[in-house]
Amino acid sequence: MKEKLHQLKLKYQGKKMAPAFNALHTFLYTPNDTTHSGGHVRAADDLKRTMNTVIMALVPCLLFGMFNAGYQHYSAINGFPENFDLFEHFLTWDNFWLGLVTVLPLVIVSYGVGLAIEFLFAVIKGHEVEEGYLVTGMLVPLIVPVDTPLWMLAIAVAFGVVIGKEVFGGTGMNILNPALTIRAFLFFAYPTWMSGDKVWVHGAVDRAGTADAISGETVLGFLAQGNASEISYTLSDMFYGFIPGSVGETSKLLILLGALFLIFSKIASWRIMVSAVIGALTMGLIFNGVVEAGWLPEYSKFYELMSFDFWKHLLVGGLAFGIVFMATDPVTGSQTNRGKWFYGFFIGLLSVMIRVFNPGYPEGVFLAILLMNVFAPTIDHYVVRGNIKKRLKRLKTATIYPKNSDEVDSLKTETA
């Protein structure tokens, strides 16, 4: 097998289809490349391993999302169980099966369309297929409503990969996070499918207007409409994730575990995660303070969201998921360690701000991250400037001895 593939690789070398073949080959076998410039040994990690680590952190969220898809669907029809039991009501075969048939197609379409475009561009441009989409392809089904039509997803993925990434030169060159570009495209192109109380539960859109109509409003949806009293979910529901929402964003426990795994494996930046949480809490505290100070009348449409306890913001919506898996994208985020603190902080801050002030759609994290993606180079610019300034300051005390060649001497006499 190894030998046969090696022969095939040699056969394809220099041909147009070589990138496509190599992508499949290197998926099976780490290549036999050896060092030919600089150091003679290299560390064990490559981009595939890095991306794979992120995917491993996402798999629990995906599996949970499948169970939750079924759970929300059946609960919307039959009512939520009285005495909730994890194994009796949630981790059931029925739930999983329903989740599988609704979520798996999303995953397949996301990967299928995205990778097809990646391969196409790699073959046209003659570079290797890059691994960036492995993570993007996994993120996309996790941040869309469960019933997103597949054709819609396919168009959005095509848009996101081409405009969000390939036009800039592929993985490592893009300015905006591709997964969020896809999400933003869906949101602005098909808003009715992306918000409201019908999209978060499987089957709700189809049944709308019939006698069997069901609905599932997200916690944020209730708050945005000023119906906080109707929220039936407990805090533990929100933490464990038994609430409606995008496929992978609901379980804060699994997101937290994923975050710890990514921080421990040193793949994602803890600086961004920590500062983003601080930013979100800060904004939440400010809003709480405004409400407590009595500056906001109770009839204000922002009242419910602004009086929502500051720390609960982390438990609802996609904020936690965005902070852990999207804000930490190294390509589109800040690249300097100091810049990461500012970058993360503003993501947290803006997410909660958009969430509270945007009446149409109470989820702001994807907009906040996209906005900060745009500003990340600016942040880095000022951080690097600081380093340059330090160097210029040092230059003032530089000891430079004159060159004792004739040329310099003659120059000196001229200027003197």
Place this chain on the structure above:
Amino acid sequence: MSKDIRIRKGLDINLIGAAEQTTSKAVTSNVYALNLDDFHGITPKMLLKQGEEVKAGEPLFYNKNKEEMHFVSPVSGELVEIVRGARRKILTLKILADKTQDYVINKVPDLDTAEAPAIKNFLLQCGGWPFIKQRPYDVIADPDVTPKAIFISAHATAPLAADVDYVLKDKEQELQVAITALGKLTPGKIHVSIGRSSRSPFVDIKGIELHKVSGPHPAGLVGTQINQIDPVNKGEVVWTISPQDLLILGELLLTGKFNAERTIALAGSIIKSPKYYTTKIGAEISTFLYASGVKEDRFRLINGDVLTGTKTHTEGHLGFYNNTVTAIPEGDDYDLFGWNKPIFNKVSTTRALTFSWLMPKKKYDLNTNTNGEHRAFVVTGQYEEVFPMDIYPLQLLKACMVKDLDEMEQLGLYEVAPEDFSLTEFICISKQPHQQIIREGLDLLQKELG
């Protein structure tokens, strides 16, 4: 007064096959060779023709841009071959050695009275000058420029590198003479860095400022020490020289003889009994390689250490600046699912199913496989963990790649040499050739501004 240097960021790569501290005398080599790529940026002009006789210490060629700068023959014999490459560029000079060595005896300046120009001229004429390198640009020092300081690292932290204290043992006299002479070439200080717990002969040397260094690699790289002690600013020049070359300078100044003899470490997992050998610059590596024995037939032979050395082969010759020869396995094999399975036998700074963090003391048998394909820069924040200088490594690399001279200058390219980027290159997830990028950046900067 000395300033201690404690390095926190970095990575020690422990490899199998460190040289045992016993020294054998290598078999005398028949043919000696000077590889002209060792002298980066020098355009050679030959002084001898093919077939002519040469004495040890007699100039073979000079620097076209600086005629006084001579490069001398390590041995006496016949210049048997001038190997040329594309556009008749001289690649290698081969000298068939005489049975009995005949040295040029130079007239030594009196160190008590000699001024800087006399010492400079002596070193330039007698072939001692090329050992002195300068920053910026990491090239052989320009004799027209007075350096603000001279830096010597007597503490090797690179994987499998020769132990400096062992190599310098009982050589105080040569060291002192060389230091005294160098001290006259700069109004500034001579900074010497030794390991914190080392028994270095430098302790007793006068005319230096001693620094004790501790911490992981690259603590022993002279660039790291310069950055900590007295960083190079735009317009400033510092010189660096490696301690083993001080011995040659010392002997040259004591006896007038250019004695190219050097103690080198033969190391690496391929070597059966890794140890030290005394040999000469340009000697055939096979004269000592097979004395220690090799475990396999196919391997990578490196002039220098695994991070900064140059690739050579079993018919190759010891490099001009090298005091380590390393042999490690070639890694031109495929690895099934090598990108996702747990890895225990390779070094990594992440913990992405790589487990070298569990065993910091374990010694590894690394091969030359790149463990992945070349990619654009993706991951950020990793280089900083092993890069102790006050420089943004990723930004500097990118500035070099896009040839932005202003950025290169502002971000501190003057302070670095390619070897300073050997560790970031090692851990690079995108497998970018950092040292090559920096080398090209330095060359461009020198061409445009130097």
